[in-house]
Amino acid sequence: MTASVRRTGRLPLAAAVLAAGLTACSTLTGVTSPADARAAAARDGGPAGPVDCATAHCVALTFDGGPSAPTPELLDILKREKVPATFFLQGKGHTEKYPQTVRRMAEEGHEIANHTWSHKDLTKLDPDQIRAEIEPVQKDIEDATGKRPTLMRPPHGTTDDEVSAVLEKLGLAQILWSVTAKDYATTDTALIERRVLDGADRDGIILLHERYAGTIPAVPDIVRALRDRGLTFVTVSQLMAPAHPRPGKVYRP
Template identity: 60%
Template sequence: MFRTTSGRRRGLLAVLAAMSLALTVSGCGVDGVTPEDARENASSDRKGAALATGVDCAKAKCIALTFDAGPGKDTPQLLDTLKAEKVPATFFLLGRKHVDRYPQVVKRISDEGHEVANHTWTHEILTDLEKSEVREELARTQDAIAKITGTKPTLMRPPQGRTDDTVADVSRELGLAQVLWSITAKDYSTTDTALIRKRVLDQAHRDGIILLHDIYDGTVPAVPGIIEELKRQGYTFVTVPQLLAPGKAEPGAVYRPEKG
């Protein structure tokens, strides 16, 4: 997507991502709910019910793979890897030039059991927008995804992890919980597959949420090695909803793991 004639856009996203280093997963000071808190605070009805996910992350050493800003040209290769390794992931999809350009890939992500989530329409920084503009960024992507998969997402990730009360209010209106991260390879800054792999493995921790981008050249080739090593270390890969279960992501709330 961000190659040849789209090179300027790729560069813009890289600059925006780099600007977020000081914020990383700060959420601009908005308090976040950890996966452990989500599980412990689940209603008695949900706690009493059997885990529909088949994974109990209160007992298992769980970690969630998430991918932002796709789908892109390499996403089918990534899906092949995830299918072969029987690893579920959560995809925070970008609307313009992604969801609308690769509808068959969006459908495949959904059909193969991955969690389909929202990463806005144009990757605008939501905290810089008026409330109506925030709603447009999120609602337009909701509708585009639902048109392809038949279901609107329940999770979103604000670009750069920047959120505030206005973003939370709109997310609540649209039925979207906000999901941040605790592990990042900063793959927007390098095409070095070995470095991307090392950065993820160095930060890995129980209940972690890994942030990667399936649009950058070095990332998808790094995934098999990441999966292999984390499995060797005893991790169980889950989607974000599985990580929170029996808790459930509440619209408007911010979910953010503590760093390991």
């Protein structure tokens, strides 16, 4: 999986997110780190969130592509470990099929966000097609929880100015990541753990997918190891507080 930000006109600027971190491109524009957004808001006098990530060493654990049949098992682990997560939910076969799981996520304090209806590359769609990928998921989540998401993650992390313009009108900020275990390509739990632990650091955003067989068994050891390093788990919005994610804008550690 790669994350890239493209200019209007679909010319790539390129940034590849690897298992152990991010290879950045100096020509990227319009991308803000959660830490920078947080610091700017703090300078303006905004209050800290429930965890002050300006002083605590925070990290956000995120999951894409659910909910799925295994998701309740993951929720049990997160509840036991007292870890809040951010879930970027997919629509087709997921939010439409497991509304009760979406409701449980919200009830247990997790942050819920949008990951499109069918995981299409949004940079290859026109504005109406982009809206068609976003709005049904917004409705499913609102029906289940009473709230519409304000965050989304573009499939493959691929976005551009045209996508951002549509998402701004829809009230959605774009959240990328700093480390992924590429768990969509392996069932090796030990490898997933190692990739996350090699790349995770303060103010990072970890990307996993709970529907793949090797992922959920890796979560308890990932949580304990990162806590042993002094990291505190927060949602993406908590990571950015007192900043409020701005619709259309792209955030990436």
